[in-house]
Amino acid sequence: MSSTKDPKTKNAVSRRGFLGGMGIGTGAVGAGLLEREAIASPAAATVAGPGAAPITLNINGKPVSLTAEPSVTLLDALRNHLDYTGAKKVCDRGTCGACTVMMAGKSVYACSVLAIDAQGKPIETIEGLPVDNPISTAFVNHDAQQCGYCTPGMVMATKGFLAEHPNPTLEDVKNGMGGNLCRCGTYMGIRQAVLEAAKNMKGAKNG
Amino acid sequence: MQSFEYANPATVQEAVGLLSAKWGEADVLAGGTDLISLMKDHLHTPKRVVNIKNIKELEGIQKTAAGIRIGALVTMDELAKNADVKASAKSLSDAAAAIPSPQIRHMGTVGGDLCQRPRCWYYRQGFGLLAMKDGKSLVPDGANQYHAIFGSGPAYFVSASSLGPALIALGAKIKLVSAKGPREVAAASFFVSPANETSREIALHPDEILTEILIPPATVKSATYEVRQKEALDWPLATASVTLTMRGNTVASAKVVLGHVAAKPWDSAEAAKAITGKAITADTAEAAGKAAVASASPLSQNAYKVTLARVAVKRALLEAAKQKA
Numbered sequence: 001m002s003s004t005k006d007p008k009t010k011n012a013v014s015r016r017g018f019l020g021g022m023g024i025g026t027g028a029v030g031a032g033l034l035e036r037e038a039i040a041s042p043a044a045a046t047v048a049g050p051g052a053a054p055i056t057l058n059i060n061g062k063p064v065s066l067t068a069e070p071s072v073t074l075l076d077a078l079r080n081h082l083d084y085t086g087a088k089k090v091c092d093r094g095t096c097g098a099c100t101v102m103m104a105g106k107s108v109y110a111c112s113v114l115a116i117d118a119q120g121k122p123i124e125t126i127e128g129l130p131v132d133n134p135i136s137t138a139f140v141n142h143d144a145q146q147c148g149y150c151t152p153g154m155v156m157a158t159k160g161f162l163a164e165h166p167n168p169t170l171e172d173v174k175n176g177m178g179g180n181l182c183r184c185g186t187y188m189g190i191r192q193a194v195l196e197a198a199k200n201m202k203g204a205k206n207g
Numbered sequence: 208m209q210s211f212e213y214a215n216p217a218t219v220q221e222a223v224g225l226l227s228a229k230w231g232e233a234d235v236l237a238g239g240t241d242l243i244s245l246m247k248d249h250l251h252t253p254k255r256v257v258n259i260k261n262i263k264e265l266e267g268i269q270k271t272a273a274g275i276r277i278g279a280l281v282t283m284d285e286l287a288k289n290a291d292v293k294a295s296a297k298s299l300s301d302a303a304a305a306i307p308s309p310q311i312r313h314m315g316t317v318g319g320d321l322c323q324r325p326r327c328w329y330y331r332q333g334f335g336l337l338a339m340k341d342g343k344s345l346v347p348d349g350a351n352q353y354h355a356i357f358g359s360g361p362a363y364f365v366s367a368s369s370l371g372p373a374l375i376a377l378g379a380k381i382k383l384v385s386a387k388g389p390r391e392v393a394a395a396s397f398f399v400s401p402a403n404e405t406s407r408e409i410a411l412h413p414d415e416i417l418t419e420i421l422i423p424p425a426t427v428k429s430a431t432y433e434v435r436q437k438e439a440l441d442w443p444l445a446t447a448s449v450t451l452t453m454r455g456n457t458v459a460s461a462k463v464v465l466g467h468v469a470a471k472p473w474d475s476a477e478a479a480k481a482i483t484g485k486a487i488t489a490d491t492a493e494a495a496g497k498a499a500v501a502s503a504s505p506l507s508q509n510a511y512k513v514t515l516a517r518v519a520v521k522r523a524l525l526e527a528a529k530q531k532a
Binding site: 046047048049050051053069070071073092093094095097100106107108109111112113114116117157160161174175176178179180181 | 213243254256310
């Protein structure tokens with residue numbers, strides 16, 4: 001029942017695996033065909049599209065290939081082409097933060113990055129975090145979610161924030177999490193979770 | 208989003224060769240925080256998207272005898288953290304740091320901030336840049352609480368740029384390059400209030416790329432003050448950027464530029480005049496604020512912005528006065 005499961009390790013029955021198995025997520029079904037280890041990086045082409053083009057992404061340390069039009073966003077590539085459904089599609093206009101992933105070590109909105117543009121930059125999604133990572137654990141401890149739909153984005157934003165601010169004050173947390181919205185309004189719990197994660201990550205050295 | 212050809216040039220020369228003499232054919236992609244949303248909403252439907260992020264010459268911030276040069280690809284995050292900018296153009300640094308989303312600061316670029324399209328909801332919902340219906344703008348009698356309080360139309364949207372007011376107040380220059388060569392425009396003439404539906408709110412031509420900004424060397428005090436509805440990700444309701452050249456304790460010369468109150472950043476000569484020759488105190492700053500909004504002409508729902516603009520000018524002046532120069 002983990003939301004941080006690697007989509008390739010189908011070793012437990014999860015709600016998502018179940019839905020995918022039911023054929024509701026076409027991305028989940030198609031992913032087995034589309035997701036494959038890249039053989040070599042595509043040659044640096046000056047022009048691609050408008051039709052589908054080969055794209056290679058580095059997701060959670062693994063090269064992953066897909067074929068998609070240049071107009072496909074990183075978020076749609078992750079969710080619809082590759083079955084990384086942790087990053088959520090909510091506003092799809094770069095204003096809510098639910099699609100937050102790390103790209104080249106910085107938090108970004110995956111809905112506002114073209115997949116073809118994300119090539120050559122390491123991408124980290126919530127699926128790349130271990131289930132018991134200090135951030136997710138702190139979110140659980142502080143009941144920092146209600147419906148949970150903003151949570152993967154909040155967790156990734158927290159990771160980006162704490163990388164830059166390992167000793168944050170509450171005020172720092174308020175500002176540093178300003179790119180993510182929670183429509184349930186669970187900000188009090190989220191802020192406490194970020195503070196606790198900061199404390200625990202210091203203890204764990206590399207977090 | 209409509210399908211497009213994606214080009215990935217490595218030099219400015221190569222990039223401008225991929226643009227078109229006509230708006231709508233090709234769009235320049237940098238951080239993507241605005242363009243990708245515009246394309247999803249079919250407000251921009253380019254046949255070609257020219258990604259400029261791999262053009263090395265558009266990166267970096269350098270301080271030289273000619274001033275501070277800021278490449279178009281510098282992100283808001285880099286700008287906010289740069290020590291040279293903080294030391295000699297605090298108002299610009301503050302404006303970048305005030306963008307309340309780390310994700311936007313990581314992605315959004317200086318060039319993109321200046322070239323972003325208005326946030327006006329009529330424009331964003333497909334009513335056109337000027338929201339004209341039967342020869343008349345829908346805005347003055349419509350939902351205009353976030354619209355302009357200065358200017359006499361026909362554009363009632365507000366310039367969305369965070370950096371524009373500070374750059375104008377600092378006397379910055381903006382470099383634009385086309386296949387024919389480079390040209391420089393003053394930040395003050397970069398922003399324009401469009402007269403008709405097919406013109407743009409910036410002086411950039413469709414076959415040009417904004418490549419860099421140059422802030423002239425000067426010993427000034429500067430500050431930006433923003434008024435927002437909420438702390439998290441949003442555009443400000445009103446801002447003021449001030450640049451002051453001091454003679455002892457008195458203001459020798461001043462620039463006061465308001466943001467988010469007109470179709471372009473609003474250079475208030477009245478506010479500058481009100482503070483020139485005076486020491487900055489709560490009273491003189493208040494008087495400058497009043498002078499700044501004396502000619503405001505709010506619409507049916509946005510008189511409250513007149514108060515916000517007045518207070519923003521006052522607080523920006525008081526903030527700048529605290530700096531060493």
